[in-house]
Amino acid sequence: MTPARERTEITDPDDPRIAEFRHIRERDLTGREGRFVAEGTVVLRMLAAAHGAGRGIRAEKILLLRNRAAGLADILSLFPADVPVYEAEAPVIDAIAGFHLHRGVLALGVRDAAPPLMELLRALPDDALVLAACGISNHDNIGAMFRNAAAFGASAVVLDETCCDPLYRKALRVSVGSVLTMPFAREGSILDMLGALAEAGFAIWALSPKGETEIRDIAPSPRLALVMGTEGEGLPPAVLSRFHTARIAQSPDLDSLNVGTASGIALYSAAMAKRIL
């Protein structure tokens, strides 16, 4: 039996101890000293797993709806004792967070600066699948890409500087917490990023509706990277002309697939080709 975790009651929405949670819908903490907000029990559990696992991710504080706290004892026991747990009644939580939190589970975390891309790539195994992305600014899509990368056994996600930060609250939630456990880097231009992948021995496949090879027929390589662009413009011509290109066959009279779904199909195909799963 896990001993019940000590919790501190918050009765004043303006209590400075939970100031970071105030109005989280209107602002976003990401980019401010690497802090991020985790929502919901699944993401809280992933945060517990990431905390202290050597990935540079730590939990700072937890805020719970009072009637959720008892049911979370197992997860709370995974956090070290110096991570404070606050609880509050529903009206106080609503006043703090600026909207009705259906899940009543919030945590504040901090991530050290992401590792430099070259360092990340060096640390990957000789046999690795990597998902790369260019220009993905939609939080749902970034979250979906991390969720899919985790589901299909990718070793890392690498983003160019024009992608949004995957630690945004909504991206983190849509990823079902995978952003906290999947190694990632976000830096530089797409061409510099792909150059670094090539130098590290990755076969690079850029996805495009006009790609040369159907995605389920791509050749397996020990190190293989899939590159996704935006739904509207796709990848820049300079990328498509320099690397292998792959397509996902689809009806010609439609907008392209959602990029999150396309990443799922591409990762599934690559994982099957590489016999990861």
Add this chain to the structure above:
Amino acid sequence: MTPARERTEITDPDDPRIAEFRHIRERDLTGREGRFVAEGTVVLRMLAAAHGAGRGIRAEKILLLRNRAAGLADILSLFPADVPVYEAEAPVIDAIAGFHLHRGVLALGVRDAAPPLMELLRALPDDALVLAACGISNHDNIGAMFRNAAAFGASAVVLDETCCDPLYRKALRVSVGSVLTMPFAREGSILDMLGALAEAGFAIWALSPKGETEIRDIAPSPRLALVMGTEGEGLPPAVLSRFHTARIAQSPDLDSLNVGTASGIALYSAAMAKRIL
């Protein structure tokens, strides 16, 4: 040169001519006499294509942000002259619709009662791919499933009575308007629905993480139906025990895939097996 479409200016948010658009975020018109709200230029174009195409879908009225109207002349000309077009300045639009409409493009449509399932199935070609779903209540997921069904050449989508209405505003938007062009039915229990599909000659493949056959290896059949359940509970045991089952290989230590993404992978695999694309 298309003659400019006549537009009527609205200056009073309480004008009865645009009453149906008021507070659309808080309420949902679907289920009230078959009415639905279409948002954005892409969905407006799909509504124009569906209007009068014999699918029982009609546009009733259009409401535009004034500075968007001129740029939409081409799409507006696709609607018959008896579909009124209203326009208003941004503060009026905001007051009408209850939130800031970034796209400034709204239409009200009406759909006749969906065709009975048996009638829908009889009208399908001898060679057909159908996406079936059980218990999908999330609007994003329903929308994603329609988008994927359209992208991979499915002939219809069939939903059991526990799925949400795909004409909900957000489902329609996420589907990029495919709900308006893809034949669908929504009625009865999942077992009745699958019984009707079997009777109509469909080979039925129920998706489950524990399915027998890897999805990319399923046998092609002239008439083939894929069945998706919810992310949490999955399909009922009575479905999994009576029909073929297929799995999408994935990392064992994770939640299952998002059901929208899973439908994309399953439809892609089936479309490739059936050489639809």
